[in-house]
Amino acid sequence: MQTKIAANASAFRRWLAKSEETLGNHSDRLNAINIFPVADGDTGTNLYLTMRAANRAAQQNESSDLGVLLSAAAQAAMEEARGNSGTLIAVFLAAMAEPLQGATRLSAPLLAAALRRAQIRSWSALSDPIQGTMLSVLEAAAEGAVTADDALGGDDSNHALSVALDATVAAALEGVVRTEQQLSELQRAQVVDAGGVGLLLVLDNLRAVILHQELQANLLDGLAGYDVHKTHIHQSMSVIEGVEVMCTIALSPLDAANLRMKLDELGNSVIMSPMAQEGEQEIYRWRVHVHADEPDATLTAIRALGEPMNVTVAELRAATHDHADG
Incomplete structure (x- = not known):
């Protein structure tokens, strides 16, 4: 059965629009588990506002070139980035755009190259990159995409892209789950990394839009600290000066x-x-x-x-x- 695919610039615009909407809907829970590097409860808000800037720029850009479109979105996101998480999501978009220059359609090889480039750029942007954060979730996602692409032998078909997208999100989810054990602060608070969850939502939006599907309803079920009935965990942390x-x-x-x-x-x-x-x-x-x-x-x-x-x-x-x- 042929996989229904929409992997062009219009799909990328829908991806960024859906990501803004999803991050807005999840901002309260993301804020609630935001305890690293500062327990200031604003990761969800920062991701949402940064993605909003990216989406607005994308909707105003009429290019069919994926790299040009995503570069414009990333530029706006970078200029209006909020906090650590917002800055990193802007870096993520900017780096993904680089291997996509000249492409009018996403493929499994291009997805793998874009996520690998995003991983490298994001890790190098920080002076002190740390496992157990959005960085390690991005690393996991890139590994998932590259491993899938390797297994597919560089196949650029719609089916191969579908397989690679599924593998990317599955690997990112595993990366989010691991964050609780990778970072002592998260382990003590019994939460996963808020920025990592935000990136997972962005990646699942990419998968859903391209494959004409919905976000996975149970994607975040069971993630440590993410139960909506739990209080804002950062409220039990020491107040930060600076x-x-x-x-x-x-x-x-x-x-x-x-x-x-x-x-x-x-x-x-x-x-x-x-x-x-x-x-x-x-x-x-x-x-x-x-x-x-x-x-x-x-x-x-x-x-x-x-x-x-x-x-x-x-x-x-x-x-x-x-x-x-x-």
Whole structure:
């Protein structure tokens, strides 16, 4: 029986629209289990708002080239990325776009290449990548797609794409389940990683849209901490002090490396990803994310190398639950 497939640019637009809708519907539960790297209960919100920016850009882009379309979506997502999870989902989209340049139809080999590229770019974007997070779920998904493609011998048929998509989501789900045991913070709280669940939902939306199916109704059943009757787990965690600084800045690769080293000294959760080349010289726009004790030293370090744009400074404490100290 021929598998019904829609793997063109129109399908990608529907994928991003459905991902925005799904992340919005699940944002409360994703927020509830968000305890790493900061128990600030905003992963669901950050993923939703970042994907909303990606979707809006995709709907306005009329290209039939999958890479061009996804690049436009990723660019918008990167500029409006919220938090660690939002920044990483934007990096995920940008990296997936690279092997898809010039393609008007997704295939199993292209899916494997896109997810492998996304895995590599996402891991390299962080100064201190950690297992048990969205990164390890993406790694699992990429392995699932590559293994399926290898077994299929590079078959670019609709049937092969269907098999690869199913394998990708199954592997991502296994990756989400493993996060609880990979990260001690998650194990103590008895939850899976919130960002990893968000990525799983995005991948299952890709599978569902292309195969003309619905999201798997029982996909998240049994995931640790995800029961809707459970309270917001982050509310039992200590209140976090400090700020989250995000911006866009034009830098050479050398200056970007120097800025990363300086931000590593000043804070943590450092994410830096190139967005686009500026002119003909080796200058790129970079999206920067860091958690720090206070913003002044961080912004001074950034401004020493260039003038940042689209700067946001958010109190980490403001995103956490309110309770009396002690």
